[in-house]
Amino acid sequence: MDMHATVHQNGYDQDPYAKEFGINISEKLTSVEARVLPAPWLKYHDAGKEKECLPQVGQWNMVNKKVINGGKVSHWACINFSRSVQETTARGFCQELAQMCQISGMEFNSEPVLPIYSARPDQVAKALKHVYNVALHKLKGKELELLLAILPDNNGALYGDIKRICETDLGLISQCCLTKHVFKISKQYLANVSLKINVKMGGRNTVLVDALSWRIPLVSDIPTIIFGADVTHPETGEDSSPSIAAVVASQDWPEVTKYAGLVCAQAHRQELIQDLYKTWHDPQRGTVTGGMVRELLISFRKATGQKPQRIIFYRDGVSEGQFYQVLLYELDAIRKACASLEPNYQPPVTFVVVQKRHHTRLFANNHKDRSSMDKSGNILPGTVVDSKICHPTEFDFYLCSHAGIQGTSRPAHYHVLWDENNFSADEMQTLTNNLCYTYARCTRSVSVVPPAYYAHLAAFRARFY
Template sequence: MESQSGKGDPSKSPVSAGGKGDPSKSPASDGGKGNPSKSPMSDGGKGGSSMTAKPQRLPIRRPPEHATKGRRIMVLTNHFKVSLTRIDQIFYHYDVTLKYEDCKQALREGVCRKVMKRLYETYASELAYKVFAYDGKNGLFTIGPLPFNNNVFDVVLCDTSSGKTGTSRSPGGDGSPGPSDKKRMKGAVYAKTFKVEIASTSAARIPMSAIAQEAIRVLDIILRQHSARQGCLLVRQSFFRSEFGSIDLGSGVIGCRGFHSSFRPTQNGLSLNFDLSTTMVVRPGPVIDFLLFNQNIKDRKRIDWGKAKRALNNLRIKTTHRKAEFKIVGLSEKTCYEQKFSRKQGEGNGTVEVTVYDYYMDRWSIKLDNSADLPCLNVGKPDRPTYLPLELCHLLPLQRYKKSLSTLQRSKLVEGSRQKPLDRMLTLSRALRDNNYDTEPMLRECGISISRDPMKVEGRVLQAPQLSVAHGRELYTPNGRWNFNNDRFIRPTKVTTWGVVNFSARCNVSDLIRCLMESARKKGIQIDNCGAIIEEGGDMKRERPAKRVEAMFKQIQDISNQKPAFLLCLLPEKNCDIYGPWKRECLAEHGIFTQCLVPPANIKDQYLTNVLLKINAKLGGLNSQLKSEINKGIPLVSTISTIIFGMDVSHGSPGRSDVPSVAAVVSSLEWPNISKYRASVCTQAPRLETIDNLFKQVGDDDQGLIKPSLLEFYKSSRGKKPEQIIIFRDGVGESQFDDVLNTELADIIEACKFLDDEWLPKFTVIVAQKNHHTRFFPHNDNERNPNGTTRPTHYQVLHDEIGFSPDELQELVHSLSYVYQRSTTAISVVAPIYYAHLAAAQVAKFTRLDDMSETSSSHATQAAPALVPELPRLHDKVASSMFFC
């Protein structure tokens, strides 16, 4: 746990929601009682009519205090001590502008780095022989000032791989000259002249002595530059090279191994965080082979060219006959045999129409054997296509794959990345040594040296919370695991009118039902006999998913006029296209609870238990509860009415700026319980991380995500409104902490005031971060692995009006990792956040948002759509359930 101080005077109380009262008191110090004659949830939104501008919520910083609970142990980390001997150094920041002729598009980072490398080689004396750190875009940093404030340099870059010739480009080839230029050598060198402007910035001086965020950013830029010089693929602060190893994930995708390196401030001073990393790249080699792998086929005649166009868009290739590099912008409409273009005949002889096939036979004496009947790659411009035969093109290595992985690919990635903790630490130590940061000129000039030994830190092992099941029995939870083999759920549900639908899954349905019912009764679930088993007609397998779902519901209606309360849905495979439309039909249109599963070949008791955990939670039951929850022993939470929020935003695949993001807020119910939740979900602008629909006033009503959560809490908690609100926020980085406080928290306060303008609950805001690279390893063989091969969650406390001590907050977080109803293991992040992630992902599949623009043009990712489609609302019968389990 860390307290995030943020900005402002730490001695002052944060600005209250109302902005009045004694500044030494908490803004919610009245306990939220308000006017006793007025129901806190009854004014229908009238309190919101007089609202003014949102108050800014400053973070509360409490005196430093260390937690003490738990068994103390020593652990190793993947942080390496950094020694500084010249903290008097000052970085100077300059803006860099690179221009090439009339090119209006931004130059690629690789090109920019080549230009800047050449600039230093050419103008070292003009730069006073000062080495610099360049960020690949428009930032340049030196130690000490350059001998000028502003200067412009002409940089000539010789290029043998671009295909530029200086003559008119043949639209049918690869920038190749016409027949009159046949004597030109294939390996000719072509020069490009860039103009590079270097200008000092207004905030040019960055002192090393402060080791502030800006200074650390410069040091990280130096690390990136060091990796770029070694020919690595750079992804933020991680670097990758083919020699580091790879994992074949199938479908033309490879998991490329690499390393993350970044400087981090710690309580023990500056450290280098060094970790293993993996990024997805497309399989290099012949383009035709990639397409066969990508579509999982063996015959090139079966290639789906619509899918091929999307898969190849913006990838870079090298031609085998001229070794020239290009970027793919599309495919030709016709095959090499048929695709024609105008070719110059010679000086003053006009042009002639030729096919791509004939051009390569005539100009290059190449007979196209494997792609003559296939489309060509287009590597030209929209108004001036340039066609290349597929068999002459190879995909370059280290090109990122930015789409979502399938379930099978993810499992291969996890399996291929598995490594014993000590082996992982040895790999890191060896790679750090081989990376040889000691030779980096700017690090040497800064007086920076990096230890080869991992840092040791003290940790504490908290005692696992106790879980209770039926009849007051306690579950034994060694190593965060337990089972229900001999126990019943603490609050089993009833399954009355239900049926089974089978979308062509191969299994013995009757046997599955028998086993499921037998296991359900052992867990205490009262389950009636199955009302109907509906098999999909064989003629429907090839129809669209939505039509298959529609046909299935017609069969359900034909069998009975009574709508089932629950449907077990059997699917033929994971990630089946039917899943989204089926969930939408059940949850949004009909209000029917449903559980989807892919029946295994061998049905075991643990599998049935896992299915029943989800079914029981969805239908309103509880599988287990914390003993402290039942005994009202959770500090500050059990004694004062408290609602817990989990908030997350799910985005489309990386690189897809046309796919709406989905925001979800889950909230606890039935206080003083903290094991049961509901969810509110909505779409918002693509790639927007801040949730902008928490409070949304439309006329006299609030249609935001928070209002229904508060109303359901009020009803489920016997008329108690929450006096305390704990918010767990996932998915935001340090640069977005102010948005969480000043936008999201402010909107939640507005939603509370809208329901009762005298209601001022206390807030605690905690950000959970898993997108980091800190790992812990056992210090000796006698200690069990803490989490050297998993990603521990880092919790940052942004704001705490409730007043938790570090021990109390850590115990709460630990406990919330044991109330996840879907499994019999503790999870690595608090359950409310996990639920928010599940809810957003599941509802997004209602309309398959990630595929909404698949048929649009290849340039659709350049701009976001003007309108964000709204998700269908959940049916009232399921809206306040744990449908996402």
């Protein structure tokens, strides 16, 4: 059933209530002007056959490419929580994965520190601590760098338990794999997992060519930090659980692809992020300052040796009714965090709200012409609309940065609420679109800008804690 037919069938022109209120509903879709931004060139390692890559219709792959900065894994182990996976199968899988990590440009030891350890899911804490301690003993005090875990396909709370224990008790980096993937080993799956492992180990998968040649407007000229922030609320009906705020920020410049993140619990359903900047009284030290923005600015300086001279802040999860409340409160916190590091330190801030929850959908006008659509019949990745259906006076735009897979693509709505860096519409749209190609976990352009995406992932992860 297509939409035109539905609208026609609803017969709004005959509706007595619509008539009474003088409402006319057109049977045609609104026609809007759009442009399609080009994909950026991506840089891979010079040791690979393909050193640079131009994505086609929002996607590309790792064939003949090596990650630009490969991580190193010397000491790793594997725990098998799946009854149906035999040890030989698990060993075969681990060897294939290690090999794929090597092919994609990582230094990865082919042998684990200890043989694959099989454990029951209800003994998860015991198993993790056992493997951690045996490895510690065997490595004479050196730490395990990576833990692979094979999980049953339906594992209930197991995944969350593993992440909680590894990340809050043991300080271990973990990679979980489902049984179905262990049995049906596909190259594509192994390549995807190796991308995730490389980033977890502190590597970089790819970088924008324009970033390396200092050609990104309003990022390349002076040290720039890009923040992403999100708040996730507990599900309806959970009245006692806290909301969780997450903030991430880029830790490299000029590349802007590596991010560090922080999470904080806050009051139930509180939309404003409480811990962007905070002060408290310490009996020994007097007034102490802290907060997530402050910490991330400090770690940017540690990582790059420079202070950020410009801040771009992408904020997810704000509804229109709260735009200015959030802007006032959070911009103030960002400024205070800067000033707490140095009295006159006030880098210019651009504050952008990202929305995915809206009901605007865009369709290609000439739906008979296959070249104006992606494989799924959706608008092409990079499509920008900034007139007609946008705000008459404010700086906002719709950007569909991803290729559709199934259903109708939902473009992201970006609202620039505050801009001290004087971005032109074109510069903001191009930067946002280009960043969507730097998401580390897949070789596709993603639908929201990666810092916002990472903040969402971080907040979601913290639910398990």
